[in-house]
Amino acid sequence: MTSAPYASRERSTKERILGAAEALFATHGFAGASLRQVTAAARVNLAAVNYHFGSKDKLIEEVFRRRLDELNSRRLAALGKVAGLDETRLEDVLDAYIRPALDLSRTDGGGAAFVRVLARAYAEHNETLRRFLSDNYGHVLRQFATEFARQLPGLAKEDIYWRLDIVTGALTYAMADFGIIQRKHEVAERDHREVAAEHLIRFAAAGLRAPSVSNSPATR
Amino acid sequence: MTSAPYASRERSTKERILGAAEALFATHGFAGASLRQVTAAARVNLAAVNYHFGSKDKLIEEVFRRRLDELNSRRLAALGKVAGLDETRLEDVLDAYIRPALDLSRTDGGGAAFVRVLARAYAEHNETLRRFLSDNYGHVLRQFATEFARQLPGLAKEDIYWRLDIVTGALTYAMADFGIIQRKHEVAERDHREVAAEHLIRFAAAGLRAPSVSNSPATR
DNA sequence: GTTTCAATCAAACGATTGTTTGAGAGTACG
C-alpha cells in the first residue's frame, strides 16, 4: 500500500523526481526547467510526473513541502532549547534560526539546491506560493518574534517584524551564495557557508540590538 | 537617424517594449513572461522585439542596462559628496548606497518593477547575467568598500566585503517587498519603502559596526 | 517623381511546452 510495489533498486521514482526537480528548479527556475529535463535527469518516464504528482505545479509544491517540514521542526526544536531561559543570549536565538538553514544546505541529498529554490520562491512573488509559505512558516516566525521581543525589550513589535524580515532576506541571499564579489576558488562550499553563517549571526545580532526606529522618528 | 521617423504619438516602440517587459519580467520571471505577453502589453507587433533588440536575451540585457546606468551614477554621485570627509558618518555612506535604490523604486516610469527584476537576477544565478552585473557593478561596490573601510578601521578587508554582501542581500529583498509578514493594506507603497529604507539603514549601520569576526574566531 | 530606408504588420516556421492516452509489465490477492 504505502510501500513500494517491489524492492526498489535504489530510490523510489517519486524521490528521484523530487531530487532532480529540486536541482533543476534551482538552476533554471520553475518556468525555465521543463518536465522533460526533470524526468530525463531522474531517469524516469515523462508521464511519471503527472501520474505521481498530478501536475507540474503540484510537483513544485511537493519540492517545498519535503524540505520545509524538516526545516520548520528543526528550527522550532532549536528554539525550544533556548526560549525563555535567563542565560539565553540574542546570538543563541539567531543561531536557532540560522543554523538549521545552514545544516539543510549541507545535507548530501541536495539540500544545497533547495536553498536556492527557496530564494527563487521569494523572487517569484507569486500569491499562491506566498500563501503556501505563509501558512507553513507563519507560526514559526511568530514564535521567533516572541523570543526576540523578550531579548529586546526596547523594541516595538513592528520593529521586530521589520528586522526579522531583513535577517531573512540577508540569510536567503547569503545561503544561496548570490554574492557579487567572487569567492576564492580554493574555499570549499561547506566551509564557505560555515563562514557565511558566522558573519550573518554577528551582523544580525548587532543589527537587532540597534536603537528602535519607532521611538526616535527624526531619522532624516 | 537617431530620432523617431515621425512625431511619436506617446513613447517610442522601444521604450514601450522595455516598460512592458520590465513589468512582466518582475511578476512572471524571464522565462515565464513570453514575448507575446510583452508585445501585447506594449501594444506593439510581435516581431518588433526581434527587430529592435535582436532576441529575447538582448531585450533582457537592455532592461537591466537602462536602469543600472542610472542607479550606478546616482550612487557614485551620492558617495562623492561624503567620501573622505571628516564629518561623514557611517549612516551617510549607507544612505548613499541605499537611497538611490529607494528613489529608483519610486520613479513613475515603473522603476518599482525593476527592483523586483533585479531581485530575480540574483536568484537566476546565471553566469552570463552575473558577469554582466559584476562588470557594471563591480567598481561601484569597490569604491563603497573603500569608504566603508575608512569608516570602520577595525575591520579586515574580507569582513567589509562579507558585510557589504549581507547589506546588498537585505536591501534587495526589502526593496522588492518579499516579506513573509503581511503589510497593512492602508500603508501606501511609497511610504512602505520609505519606512523600509529607515529600518535598513539603522539595522545595517549597527551590523557593520559589530566587532570583527576575523579578529575573534572563537564564535562557536 | 523616384529612390531609399527604417519601421510595422500578418502569417507562418519548427521546436518545445504540459498533459493525456492506451497498451503493457509486474506484483499481490482470491
Add this chain to the structure above:
DNA sequence: CGTACTCTCAAACAATCGTTTGATTGAAAC
C-alpha cells in the same frame, strides 16, 4: 488459474514558445 491493482512506457495531443519571412507603410533624400 484469474482478477485486481499499481506502475511504467512510447506516442500523441493541442497549445505556446522564440524567431523569421515577405509584403506594406510612410517619411526623408535626391
